[in-house]
Amino acid sequence: SSGINAEYGDVQVLLMLQQQEQERQERQQRQALLEKVQREVQEQLQKEQMDLQTKEDQLQREITRIGAVLGEIFQHQQNQQQNGGAADQSNSVDRQILQLLQQSQQQQQQETP
Numbered sequence: 001s002s003g004i005n006a007e008y009g010d011v012q013v014l015l016m017l018q019q020q021e022q023e024r025q026e027r028q029q030r031q032a033l034l035e036k037v038q039r040e041v042q043e044q045l046q047k048e049q050m051d052l053q054t055k056e057d058q059l060q061r062e063i064t065r066i067g068a069v070l071g072e073i074f075q076h077q078q079n080q081q082q083n084g085g086a087a088d089q090s091n092s093v094d095r096q097i098l099q100l101l102q103q104s105q106q107q108q109q110q111e112t113p
Helices: 002-111
Strands: none
């Protein structure tokens, strides 16, 4: 009877050791899985951060380009206003020249018998 009890005790010790080993392996697997997930999340975050940086750079270039276009439009409008003023002056000079020509033609006609 004592031999059976000893064997039974050994079996229980073996079962306990086996259970502990199984738990250790499960912990290792969970730890490995956790580390894998953490790595994947970190890589994904880095990728998203790079994507965001790329998009931010693209937006910055677009903003700069739009600013340049707006600057050109503004400059063009100013030039048109200045040219408009110059054109008015130019038209005024043209009218004066035309008047002088007309006057001189009239004088020539009057002088010519």
